[in-house]
Amino acid sequence: MFSALKIGVILTCTLGLSFLAPTVFASCTGCLCPGDPCNLCPLPAMQDDLLKPDGPELCARIREKVPPTSAQPGSNEYFPNLDMSIMVCVNEGGDVIRNTQRNSEFPSRFYCKPPISNTK
Numbered sequence: 164m165f166s167a168l169k170i171g172v173i174l175t176c177t178l179g180l181s182f183l184a185p186t187v188f189a190s191c192t193g194c195l196c197p198g199d200p201c202n203l204c205p206l207p208a209m210q211d212d213l214l215k216p217d218g219p220e221l222c223a224r225i226r227e228k229v230p231p232t233s234a235q236p237g238s239n240e241y242f243p244n245l246d247m248s249i250m251v252c253v254n255e256g257g258d259v260i261r262n263t264q265r266n267s268e269f270p271s272r273f274y275c276k277p278p279i280s281n282t283k
Contacts, residue, residue, distance in 0.1 A: 194260055194274070194276055195260070195262060195264070195269050195274075197268060199268070199269075201276050201277075202215075202218060202219045202222075202276075202277060203260065203269070203274035203275065203276055204218070204219065204221060204222035204225055204252070204257075204274060204275040204277070205270075205271035205273075205274055206225070206245060206248040206249055206252060206259065206271060206272075206273040206274060206275050207229060207231070207232055207241070207244035207245050207247070207248040208222075208225060208226045208229065208230075208231040208232070208248065209231055209232060209233070209271075210231045210232065210233045211233075212231065214226065219277040220277075221252070221255050221256075221257055221275065221277040221278075222275070222277070224251065224255060225248055225251045225252060225255075225275060228247070228251045229244055229247045229248045229251055232244045236272060245273065248273075248275070249273065249275075252275035255277075255278075256277075256278040257275040257276055257277050257278060258275070258276040258278075259273055259274070259275060259276075260273065260274045260275075260276055261273055262274060
């Protein structure tokens with residue numbers, strides 16, 4: 164009797180969560196959503212990263228003014244590049260977005276969101 168009750172509760176919870184999961188994924192708002200709706204530029208630019216051919220002009224300007232680095236996040240060489248990249252982003256009218264939940268699509272800690280008029 165007790166184990167049947169446990170199984171019933173587990174099944175009910177599983178079904179309830181399976182109905183909630185699609186709404187959570189579908190309700191992603193903001194720039195760090197799948198598909199990169201804001202055309203973000205990772206800060207600082209890394210040598211391994213390729214520049215998107217249809218990316219914002221601001222990303223190219225940041226890479227021109229602050230050459231891409233191979234320094235790992237947290238190293239002494241990384242922070243000056245990050246600071247200079249942030250400064251260029253802000254001076255060019257962009258907004259800096261901190262990424263606290265990194266994933267494969269958004270691995271960087273910081274991104275530059277180009278102004279609306281300079282997205283292409």
